Amino acid sequence: MSNEQRPVWHKRVTEAISADELAEREALWVPLTEEVRELVSTAILSEVDEHAVALARQHIRAAQEILGTKVDTGSFGMHVNDEGLAWNWGNAATGQKNAVAPPLCQVPIADGVRYEADFGAGYEGPPGCLHGGWIALILDHASGRAAHLEGNGPTFTGTLTIRYLQPTRLGPAVAHAWVETRTANKFVVRCTLSTEDGVTAESEGVFVLARWARKPQED
Numbered sequence: 155m156s157n158e159q160r161p162v163w164h165k166r167v168t169e170a171i172s173a174d175e176l177a178e179r180e181a182l183w184v185p186l187t188e189e190v191r192e193l194v195s196t197a198i199l200s201e202v203d204e205h206a207v208a209l210a211r212q213h214i215r216a217a218q219e220i221l222g223t224k225v226d227t228g229s230f231g232m233h234v235n236d237e238g239l240a241w242n243w244g245n246a247a248t249g250q251k252n253a254v255a256p257p258l259c260q261v262p263i264a265d266g267v268r269y270e271a272d273f274g275a276g277y278e279g280p281p282g283c284l285h286g287g288w289i290a291l292i293l294d295h296a297s298g299r300a301a302h303l304e305g306n307g308p309t310f311t312g313t314l315t316i317r318y319l320q321p322t323r324l325g326p327a328v329a330h331a332w333v334e335t336r337t338a339n340k341f342v343v344r345c346t347l348s349t350e351d352g353v354t355a356e357s358e359g360v361f362v363l364a365r366w367a368r369k370p371q372e373d
């Protein structure tokens with residue numbers, strides 16, 4: 155239980171669904187997300203003629219109509235079941251249903267959090283390199299995840315300071331985040347982003363377990 159009411163913007167949907175059914179649902183939607191992500195990349199790089207573009211648009215509109223016959227409104231939010239499972243598949247960094255999210259893959263490690271990804275054409279900023287905004291998102295998310303795991307609750311980015319050390323070439327990259335110091339509700343987290351060129355960006359962030367999400371004894 156938290157000290158205060160959840161804020162009004164905190165969309166929470168309770169569903170009667172078992173863990174097995176949820177896994178089946180995930181297996182249904184993740185391939186669609188991957189295909190939409192691939193579509194974005196292919197559209198950027200495609201050099202087909204005007205007839206092919208027109209035909210592709212017809213197919214995309216048809217898919218849009220099919221998916222649009224039954225939709226929720228607003229955002230995906232946080233879905234929960236009564237077994238304590240929670241899934242936020244719309245999340246802009248790692249959402250299973252969000253093709254805008256980069257293809258981050260979390261790899262278990264002993265010291266903090268590690269994400270791996272292969273960044274393609276859809277993430278370009280400087281020609282051939284990863285956009286600085288995406289770099290910020292990755293550092294932010296990996297750091298927030300490290301704080302979340304250690305603090306066992308939703309931590310918000312209070313302050314994030316990034317040093318862009320050298321251009322991050324598109325292709326494989328690894329983020330590593332770890333909690334450096336903590337108090338009951340505040341975590342100082344460091345994170346690096348590396349490619350085959352070495353560390354390309356590093357950050358230090360303060361992540362805060364929001365007042366409304368704290369357990370009463372932690373206040």
Ligand SMILES: CCCCCCCC/C=C\CCCCCCCC(=O)SCCNC(=O)CCNC(=O)[C@H](O)C(C)(C)COP(=O)(O)OP(=O)(O)OC[C@H]1O[C@@H](n2cnc3c(N)ncnc32)[C@H](O)[C@@H]1OP(=O)(O)O
Binds near residue numbers: 297308311313
């Ligand atoms: C929501 C639930 C979601 C559930 C998710 C579950 C699944 C998880 C899955 C995967 C992990 C997710 C990983 C996500 C990673 C991405 C995170 C983001 O991008 S978050 C979006 C951007 N950030 C905001 O929008 C914050 C907006 N600001 C606020 O909401 C508040 O200002 C907040 C929470 C930051 C602080 O408010 P207060 O009222 O709770 O904090 P007070 O009690 O005043 O302070 C506590 C301590 O923190 C320091 N503090 C407060 N604000 C600070 C700040 N901005 N910077 C540095 N320190 C700050 C204070 O000085 C105090 O420190 P002293 O304990 O005295 O040492």
